[in-house]
Amino acid sequence: MATRERNDDLARHFGENLRRGRRLARMSQEELACRAALHRTEVSFLERGFRVPSIETLLKVAAAVEVPEGRLLDGVDWIPGVHCGKGAFVFHAPLNPSMLRWIGDDSG
Numbered sequence: 001m002a003t004r005e006r007n008d009d010l011a012r013h014f015g016e017n018l019r020r021g022r023r024l025a026r027m028s029q030e031e032l033a034c035r036a037a038l039h040r041t042e043v044s045f046l047e048r049g050f051r052v053p054s055i056e057t058l059l060k061v062a063a064a065v066e067v068p069e070g071r072l073l074d075g076v077d078w079i080p081g082v083h084c085g086k087g088a089f090v091f092h093a094p095l096n097p098s099m100l101r102w103i104g105d106d107s108g
Helices: 003-024 029-036 040-047 055-065 069-073
Strands: 076-080 087-091
Touching (some): 003 040, 003 055, 003 069, 003 076, 003 087, 029 040, 029 055, 055 069
């Protein structure tokens, strides 16, 4: 898989998880942006999978929606390669959204 495709899939998975977390927290994109010290359009770009977040942005938005940072990466795994420079992201569907208990759940 090409790097561009991996980044697109990573951004899309992150965006879906961020949107889910924001909605479970019952906040608008504007409120999330304010709490995370980001512009609202940045939140929109992230949720729509147009951007892969920096570590700083990942930490900010996770804190803003009050979920562990790892929850925003649900459905994404990295499989290390045997040789230097080889490895692959593996993408899978997160759990059924109705089964997720993000708010106040610090397990996993």
